[in-house]
Amino acid sequence: MKVGRMSDVTSWIRHGVEMRRPLFVHESLPLSDKIIIVGGGLSGMSCAYRIAQKRPNLEVVLVEKSPHIGGVITTWSEGEWVCDLAVNATRAHPAFWRLVKDLHLANEFNPSQARAKSRWVLLNGKRHRLSPLSLLKIGPFKLLKSIRKARSGGASVAELLPHKQIADALTLGIVNTTSEHVDADFLMPSMTRFGPSPPLKGSKLKKQIAASYPLFTPERGAVASFDGGMQTLVHALQSQLESLDNVTIITGQEVESPESTAKQFDVPLSSILWTAPVVDKGREQTKLSVFAVGYRDSDVANVGYGYGTLIPDASIPISGILHESDLHHSKRAPNGHRLFRIMAPHTRWEGDEKEIQKSIERLLSKEEPVLFRNLGVQTIPSYPPGYLRDLSFDSEGCSFAGWGVSGVSVTHVVDEAERVSELF
Numbered sequence: 001m002k003v004g005r006m007s008d009v010t011s012w013i014r015h016g017v018e019m020r021r022p023l024f025v026h027e028s029l030p031l032s033d034k035i036i037i038v039g040g041g042l043s044g045m046s047c048a049y050r051i052a053q054k055r056p057n058l059e060v061v062l063v064e065k066s067p068h069i070g071g072v073i074t075t076w077s078e079g080e081w082v083c084d085l086a087v088n089a090t091r092a093h094p095a096f097w098r099l100v101k102d103l104h105l106a107n108e109f110n111p112s113q114a115r116a117k118s119r120w121v122l123l124n125g126k127r128h129r130l131s132p133l134s135l136l137k138i139g140p141f142k143l144l145k146s147i148r149k150a151r152s153g154g155a156s157v158a159e160l161l162p163h164k165q166i167a168d169a170l171t172l173g174i175v176n177t178t179s180e181h182v183d184a185d186f187l188m189p190s191m192t193r194f195g196p197s198p199p200l201k202g203s204k205l206k207k208q209i210a211a212s213y214p215l216f217t218p219e220r221g222a223v224a225s226f227d228g229g230m231q232t233l234v235h236a237l238q239s240q241l242e243s244l245d246n247v248t249i250i251t252g253q254e255v256e257s258p259e260s261t262a263k264q265f266d267v268p269l270s271s272i273l274w275t276a277p278v279v280d281k282g283r284e285q286t287k288l289s290v291f292a293v294g295y296r297d298s299d300v301a302n303v304g305y306g307y308g309t310l311i312p313d314a315s316i317p318i319s320g321i322l323h324e325s326d327l328h329h330s331k332r333a334p335n336g337h338r339l340f341r342i343m344a345p346h347t348r349w350e351g352d353e354k355e356i357q358k359s360i361e362r363l364l365s366k367e368e369p370v371l372f373r374n375l376g377v378q379t380i381p382s383y384p385p386g387y388l389r390d391l392s393f394d395s396e397g398c399s400f401a402g403w404g405v406s407g408v409s410v411t412h413v414v415d416e417a418e419r420v421s422e423l424f
């Protein structure tokens with residue numbers, strides 16, 4: 001397995017702290033004449049796009065089990081209501097900006113609304129605004145001590161950030177589970193100093209990374225999104241892949257294993273890049289239901305404009321409320337209305353929609369919503385403490401990518417695809 005070929009300054013400027021994350025790529029993958037990518041989510045699509053673009057003489061086959069590609073990324077719409085079911089916006093990373101530019105999506109990609117910067121956490125029934133200073137609630141000495149301890153590796157986020165409610169709010173918002181169940185190295189490798197360290201001072205590196213963004217330089221802490229939701233990205237990637245002569249997309253075909261895929265396509269095992277979930281290796285997943293809820297402006301006038309609220313209190317069936325129509329540059333609700341996305345983890349909610357309605361009545365408005373839709377169930381991989389340290393596919397003979405191994409967010413999978421293609 002390669003841990004990334006280059007650890008030089010140029011690579012650190014291109015990929016930033018992603019350089020801390022290992023690549024699980026078999027050394028013979030770049031020598032293949034034909035590669036089979038299993039899984040047509042953002043990871044498989046980005047890997048196919050980057051590799052096929054770089055090596056036009058290499059045959060790339062993308063195999064997806066469902067009838068369409070895009071993986072967990074789906075955007076629901078009904079009239080003027082538009083709501084993503086999974087990721088709705090991206091944090092800043094130059095690899096993501098480069099992908100947007102290469103897909104000619106610059107006009108449809110915009111920073112989030114400045115007025116929607118606030119994030120809250122509901123503690124003891126009250127909303128508290130989250131900021132980097134929230135971490136000081138832990139106490140600077142206690143925090144420093146726990147960070148130092150976590151640097152020995154394999155710690156949970158609860159051990160890294162010893163304030164249960166803040167740590168839970170953070171992990172619930174990202175991976176749908178509480179902090180004692182989440183690997184600190186996987187979520188925050190810079191804080192735990194997992195992997196190699198940058199070859200230059202952090203502040204210098206940050207400056208050079210900021211100067212490397214195409215399109216526009218994002219403001220600190222800002223997110224950006226697509227007009228029409230994340231499906232805009234998936235559709236553009238799909239049409240680029242379809243236009244490449246060396247790419248074949250096969251949908252509606254579930255493959256069993258890397259070995260059976262190699263046999264079926266008559267390639268060596270080392271030509272398989274597996275981006276589908278790795279649950280078969282005893283890695284669990286958690287589930288949550290997603291609801292779109294719309295109100296008249298006047299009925300939610302007391303709800304501040306912002307990104308959303310995280311709810312660590314497990315007695316409430318909702319773990320998060322995202323203010324979809326506040327956040328995005330493009331319209332997500334009819335004029336005079338606001339749209340909220342509600343997340344209900346199945347560890348807290350047993351399926352009675354009345355429970356959700358009661359909670360939103362308490363948390364958002366006593367008035368009836370004008371829209372209440374259950375958009376379905378989403379699945380998120382589990383990353384228990386020690387996950388990244390113990391990840392090893394050396395005996396597998398093929399390569400692995402995707403959010404099971406790269407990191408939870410879209411920036412991780414998109415940057416990983418670039419790093420994989422740089423090996424070719």
Ligand SMILES: Cc1cc2nc3c(=O)[nH]c(=O)nc-3n(C[C@H](O)[C@H](O)[C@H](O)COP(=O)(O)OP(=O)(O)OC[C@H]3O[C@@H](n4cnc5c(N)ncnc54)[C@H](O)[C@@H]3O)c2cc1C
Pocket residue numbers: 038039040041042043044063064065066069070071072073085086087088089090091253254255256275276277378379380401402403404407408409410411413
């Ligand atoms: C509710 C939710 C909220 C999220 N919020 C954010 C966010 O705010 N910000 C952010 O950056 N990220 C967020 N994410 C994460 C982001 O969506 C993922 O990082 C990214 O989409 C993962 O892409 P992937 O290709 O690795 O995986 P997937 O999208 O899971 O794709 C894997 C693909 O493999 C296919 N497959 C599985 N088994 C087989 C098989 N045997 N044969 C063939 N194909 C197979 C699947 O059908 C699927 O299409 C969120 C995710 C969810 C679910």
